[in-house]
Amino acid sequence: MTNTQEPAVFLDRDGVINPLIYHQDAGIVDSPFTLAQFRVLPGVAKAVRLLNDLGFLVVIASNQPGIAKNHFEAATLRQFDKKLLAALKPAGARIDAIYYCLHHPEARVKALRKRCACRKPGIGMLRQAARDLGISLADSFMVGDGLTDIEAGAHAGCRTVFVGRWKCEHCQFIHPADLRPTFVAKDLWEAAQIIREEVSAASGRRLRSNGNHTESPIAAHL
Ligand SMILES: [Mg+2]
Ligand SMILES: [Zn+2]
DSSP states (O other), X not given: OXXXXXXXXXXXXXXXXXXXXXXXXXXXXESOOSGGGOOOOTTHHHHHHHHHHTTOEEEEEEEOTTXXXXXXXXXXXXXXHHHHHHHHGGGTOOOOEEEEEOOBTTOSSGGGBSOOSSSTTSOHHHHHHHHHHTBOGGGOEEEESSHHHHHHHHHTTOEEEEEXXXXXXXXHHHSOTTOOOSEEESSHHHHHHHHHHHHHHHHHHHHHHHHHHHXXXXXXXX
């Protein structure tokens, strides 16, 4: 464990990095189940690269109960990761860590049937990443297309970016009334640009408040 506290951007995966899939046979919209169904959305590589360049660790934190539900095998999940990393490579984009919650309370696979602290809106994955990588959660962002992402990010003390259209009439009944994302973006690229603006606004504030201290010694040298 390290003492340096770095800022991170936590990314939900499905709906942010890759599109959700309509599984016609089962009549459900869910994660991709096969490698062919897993594709990286436009703008993701350059968005991750921008976040890298801004000095953020980029960490995926995703609920993936598909193995627990017998939708796919553990090896398939690793193939998705490989395909993602290969898609990011040409842009020089870097993912620092990937955390998956594989559990589900009603899992068919018994070993994964559990009420865990890592399944979002739980903050287990964010806490674990913070410990593993020395992340300052208060300086971090959580980006996701689900209310559970926003809830997890907010509870962990991060600023949140909701990806998609923030309009959900039934949400008021199933989620805390005061749950609101800090920002709304149409996709990950727009989210990364919002984060860039936040970073430059914060450094502008810092420069102004430190102005007298930093300027006078330089003036003395001149
Ligand atoms: Mg999602
Ligand atoms: Zn879990």
